[in-house]
Amino acid sequence: MPASPSTARAINDRLALRLLQQEGPLTAGQLKQLTGLSRPTVADLVERLTAAGLIAVVGEAGEQRRGPNAKVYGIVADRAHLAALDIRTEGVAVAVADLVGRVLAEASVPIGGDTGTGPAVEQAVTLVERVAKEAGADRLHTVGIGAPGLIDPSSGELRDSTGLPEWHRRFVATLQERLPEARVRVENETNLAALAEQRDGAARDRDTFVLLWLGHGTGAAVVLDGALRRGASGGTGEIGFLPVPGTTALPTSTDCEGGFHSLASSAAVVELAAEYRVPTEPGQEASRAPGVVRAAAGVVRGAVARAREEGAAAGPAPGSTEEHPPAVPAARFLDALADRLAVGVASVVAILDPGCVVLGGEVGEAGGKELAARVQDRIARMTPLPTEVRTTTLGGGAVLRGALLTARDRAQEELFTPGERLPQPSPGR
Template sequence: MRRQVAAAAAGPALDAVAVGVPGVVDPRTGDMLEASMLPGWRPGLLGDLRERLATSVVLENEVNLAALAEHREGAAAGRDDFIMLWLDDGAGSAIVLGGVPRQGASGGAGEIGFLGSPAGSICDLLTREEVARVDIDELARRAVQAAFPGVAVLDPGLVVLAGSTGRECGPELASRVAGGLAAPAPVPTEVRATEVEGDPVVKGAVATALTMARDALFGAP
């Protein structure tokens, strides 16, 4: 990251920078919670980045950024309420209500990886290694366990399966998860596989930075 910051600081003046991080961002401070900080990150580093780059810098959870991309151009386009289940190296989720990714009071909304089951934590059950050794029916059963709490509480109407596993298993996994949710869920819920081409986290970060630059120029709506 040091090289990227140096290159950005040496280039043309920046209007806004958005950074995706695999951790919890405190909405009160805009910085990562100390308990989830990445190796090499430290309290106050966000302020140093803003000073070094001489512009506005925001941090956002990477899954929330991917959900923003899904809402703008992917499987959730035209749907303002949905849950995105991120299935990659582990499991996470993003909650989008009214077209806005929700952070929660402390930034931890959607952190389903901490949920437990008799077989272990949801995060451990949906790692790439675990996914590789189970069949698609068992994978769907685990994905249902991850999605059900949000469906039962929020009634989003749509669950999007994203991340590398969601992309690779596509509509086949989505169909099985929809069937698995139909029995226990109190409300009908559609399940779709991701439709974002390229890196959804980068696309969500670009969209966020463009919105920041626009608001700075024209004022927030």
């Protein structure tokens, strides 16, 4: 059955808007070429979208020809403003962007563990309001939030967890109260990081992969055949609870100590570095772990480069730093860390066969190719399933980027649907 005229118009409008979002400003002629629609149809949709306040003339085509130059149309970026939040146990980061995803303002604030629930919530909400004001956003259309912990798949709410600060759950409800017109969406932080890596990062060429998040805690996100998999209870990827050898106890339903978390969390990484006499800077484990891993990887990288300069025929294999004594502790530390990570990665590979694992988070980024190569080498010895191990290209910023991408997609989905567009701006704005 052919589509009705109204349905056909809606499809054409959405196609044109998606092209403008992906390709940037275009002329009517370029829209005709890219969509395959007739000239009159393109002229009609341009008129409709202009009248709806979704697109506007942003310039003229540069080519010289008889008559006036062709008008160039672009999405009205300030038609809606979006906010992205990355909530951590130690603080919150906020970015506010326009409808096409251009970041207009961003900031973060630390929230100490001794801060009361009420003051912590107020600090976080005030930060969102301040960044929105700095971005010139009178209102926020959609707010995307990345948070650690389980997200209830039916309600979309952050589930209670004894391992997370109480202010996390209170914050979401308070933010919705203070921003009643905003669409507030919460997603697991690792899932958002995986979406960002798939769209803009290390997994852009992969439809199936697993992101192993290595930060304050551990987590995993699973993307199969291009789709993020959340599981029946929203808990796919809670790898911190995975029972593994090398720990002194088993995890429980309320505590992941004794699971993979005990081997790969920031605190565990700092302890491992001390065991191998790799110096660490003072401070909290969450900030010290990336620093010590980055320093160790840098020492090993430098030793490998020097060995090659000194005439190593094919270059040393990862970890071959014996001729450079200062690099030996760093190399052995990375070897031991890779041993630990491989235990968790091998379990995931045996069940899912993703073909690609991205080491994400601040620690994954800090380890770089030196850590990824070691993990891949161990996986190759532990399983017959070929698996490439990659390093994140977005690091800890992947959560905020994923939250922004999700907020933009949801806002555009609504605004680009006829009949569900924002009211026209008042005159003079």
